[in-house]
Amino acid sequence: MSGLRPFALHRPRSVEEASRLLAEHGGDAMVYAGGTELLVLLKAGLARPGCLVDVKAVPSLASIEAGAGALRIGATARHRDVERSPAVRAACPLVADVARHVANVRVRSVGTVGGNLAFADPHSDLATVFLTLDGTVRLEAAGAARDVPLTDFVRGPYETSRRDDELLTEVRLALWPAGTAAAYLKFGVHERPTLGVAVALSPNGAPDRVGAARIAVGCVGPRPTRLPAVEAAARGLDAAELARRAGELGALAAEAVDPVADLHGAADYKRDMTRVFVQRALALAAARLAGRSPIVLHPHTVAV
Amino acid sequence: MSSTHTPSPSRLACTVNGRAVALEVAPHALLLDVLRDRLELKGAKRSCDVQVCGACTVLVDGAPVSACTYLALEADGRDVLTVEGLGAPEALHPLQQAFIAHGALQCGFCTPGMLLTAKALLDEDPAPTPERVAHWLRGSLCRCTGYRKIVDAILAAAS
Numbered sequence: 001m002s003g004l005r006p007f008a009l010h011r012p013r014s015v016e017e018a019s020r021l022l023a024e025h026g027g028d029a030m031v032y033a034g035g036t037e038l039l040v041l042l043k044a045g046l047a048r049p050g051c052l053v054d055v056k057a058v059p060s061l062a063s064i065e066a067g068a069g070a071l072r073i074g075a076t077a078r079h080r081d082v083e084r085s086p087a088v089r090a091a092c093p094l095v096a097d098v099a100r101h102v103a104n105v106r107v108r109s110v111g112t113v114g115g116n117l118a119f120a121d122p123h124s125d126l127a128t129v130f131l132t133l134d135g136t137v138r139l140e141a142a143g144a145a146r147d148v149p150l151t152d153f154v155r156g157p158y159e160t161s162r163r164d165d166e167l168l169t170e171v172r173l174a175l176w177p178a179g180t181a182a183a184y185l186k187f188g189v190h191e192r193p194t195l196g197v198a199v200a201l202s203p204n205g206a207p208d209r210v211g212a213a214r215i216a217v218g219c220v221g222p223r224p225t226r227l228p229a230v231e232a233a234a235r236g237l238d239a240a241e242l243a244r245r246a247g248e249l250g251a252l253a254a255e256a257v258d259p260v261a262d263l264h265g266a267a268d269y270k271r272d273m274t275r276v277f278v279q280r281a282l283a284l285a286a287a288r289l290a291g292r293s294p295i296v297l298h299p300h301t302v303a304v
Numbered sequence: 305m306s307s308t309h310t311p312s313p314s315r316l317a318c319t320v321n322g323r324a325v326a327l328e329v330a331p332h333a334l335l336l337d338v339l340r341d342r343l344e345l346k347g348a349k350r351s352c353d354v355q356v357c358g359a360c361t362v363l364v365d366g367a368p369v370s371a372c373t374y375l376a377l378e379a380d381g382r383d384v385l386t387v388e389g390l391g392a393p394e395a396l397h398p399l400q401q402a403f404i405a406h407g408a409l410q411c412g413f414c415t416p417g418m419l420l421t422a423k424a425l426l427d428e429d430p431a432p433t434p435e436r437v438a439h440w441l442r443g444s445l446c447r448c449t450g451y452r453k454i455v456d457a458i459l460a461a462a463s
Contacts, residue, residue: 009314009331009377039373040354052331080367104443105421106355109367110374191356191443 004042008051014058015167019141021053023165029053031167033076036103036111037119061114061169066091071133071173075114079103082113091175094182094200097304098129101186117150118168120223122157123192123264128218129184131226132198133173139166147172156222157260176214179203181288184304185281185296187273188219194264195219195273197281201234201242201289208239208290217278220270221258229256230278239290243283250279277301318379320345321389329376336360336371339386347387347416358444361417362386368424387416390423399423402461403454410448417444422458431462 009032012018022029032038032052041047055061061076066087073082082088082099089096102108102116102125116126117137127135127150135150139162150171153160162168176182180202188194196218204211213234218224230253234242242249259270280298287294296303316329320343329338339345339362348371351359355370362371363385364378391397399419402408409415418441425432425440432440437455446454 003334003337004332006330006332009375035375036355036370036373039375043353043373100439104356104358105424105440106358106361106368106370106443109364110369 004039005045005048007042007049009054010051011054011057015061015140015169016143018053018055018058018167019165021051022167023142025051025053026164029164031055031115031118033115034078034107034111035115036107037115037121055167063170064088066175069175071095071175072170073113073173074170075118075168076112077114078110078112079108079116083108092133092173094184094304095129095133095173098125098184101302101304102126103191113171114168117153117171118160118162120154120156120158120160121192122222122224122260123194123219124224125184125186125193125196125218127154128196128216128224129198130171130173131216131218131224132182132200132214133175134214135174136172137168138170138172139163140169141166145169151226154223176200177202179207181285183281183284183288185277185284185298185301186219186304187277187298187301188264189300190264193219195270195277196224197274197277199278199281199285201285203289206238210234210237210239210242210289215253215278215282217253217257217274219264220274221260225257227253227256227278234282239286242286242289246279246282246286249282250275250277253278314377316376316380318382318384320384321386322383327376331375331377333376334372335362335364335369335374335376335379335384338376339371339384345386345388349413349416351413356443356445357414358417358421358441359414361420361444363420363424366424366427368421385420385423387419390419397423399426399458399461402457406453406457406460408449408453408457414444414446414448418446418454422461426458426462432459434459 028050030049032054061074063074064085065072071091079099079102136147182200184198186193186196198216200214202212213231215227254271254275259267261267317326349359351357355373360372365382
């Protein structure tokens with residue numbers, strides 16, 4: 001059917017009011033901002049809330065600020081806002097460029113970062129990238145706030161640790177040290193990515209020697225994950241060594257993921273694509289660490 | 305549904321194609337349905353109904369949105385542009401002229417969405433690169449033309 005089932009629309013003016021509404025209505029209320037994922041869910045009848053709590057009128061939730069080594073993106077900041085934010089561009093250009101490629105221009109005009117994270121669609125770009133920035137989300141309810149690492153917040157497909165009365169108000173990203181070379185590759189032919197790999201290589205000592213590696217894979221499994229075994233293997237390598245061993249590290253990554261078969265592909269296929277794209281992302285990041293800016297063209301791939 | 309009250313209609317006051325509009329709409333009404341069924345503006349199409357195809361694209365305050373997945377009340381206080389507001393048959397918009405000149409439409413079903421997305425792009429970037437045009441058109445699907453002529457038409461209209 002087209003069209004939505006009826007619901008009441010509440011527009012709280014503060015986090016406290018929003019939280020009160022959520023507590024009052026319990027599971028019958030859902031948080032609404034851009035609605036780019038929520039309204040599709042409602043159309044499919046997979047959720048039938050009696051009311052939506054529209055948080056766009058809550059001031060300060062749309063702010064984007066950088067300072068003290070961190071980037072804080074408010075929950076109702078839209079992908080388009082992140083894409084165009086001078087603060088994001090200066091603090092972490094990769095985040096702006098990943099936001100530029102989320103979904104399509106219409107979704108970017110309307111959809112929000114907070115909604116994206118709270119919805120926890122496994123096929124999401126932002127959650128994957130934010131894992132390499134040690135993202136934490138702030139959850140607020142009834143005057144109390146808690147910060148939850150993204151890796152704990154996203155528990156599985158469409159499942160987060162947010163309580164019904166809590167509002168996700170912002171995500172905080174720990175900026176990489178100076179000299180970090182990063183890359184994000186996303187692959188797929190569907191509307192959502194089939195696979196996303198984020199790599200950040202931070203130098204130690206020599207500018208092209210990896211001191212710390214942060215590597216995350218998303219979309220293939222129930223939730224995005226960091227790859228500690230691959231990160232450990234990359235540590236201490238210089239850019240040339242890393243480029244030579246990227247294939248081996250890709251194979252290591254393939255063993256570490258937990259792919260789920262779906263319309264994007266069989267588990268074996270996703271595992272193999274993890275190998276391929278971790279290799280490609282490491283190669284690209286290594287080249288950037290060595291001061292090069294290669295043009296990367298792989299089929300059905302966006303290279304950021 | 306455990307809601308104890310019937311959601312009541314709310315007032316939508318906006319401009320559509322430059323004209324003031326005031327309607328009572330239910331909170332759950334979608335912009336696409338209000339445009340097509342209450343304002344008789346049939347240019348925006350319901351196609352995929354999940355905002356991935358672009359056939360329902362309209363501009364709200366200059367930004368492209370999927371009207372099929374956009375609450376009508378979100379347009380309150382805003383300016384909505386549909387293809388009917390882009391140009392008149394006797395005074396076509398340069399984009400419309402370029403689409404005709406370059407054969408950038410066949411069945412025409414995707415055309416309103418393509419035109420409005422292109423307008424939003426050119427309003428922001430009057431001289432886009434082909435890469436930028438293709439980037440903006442990502443998510444606007446065409447089954448007829450193969451896209452090349454659409455991109456050519458937009459680049460021609462820009463110059």
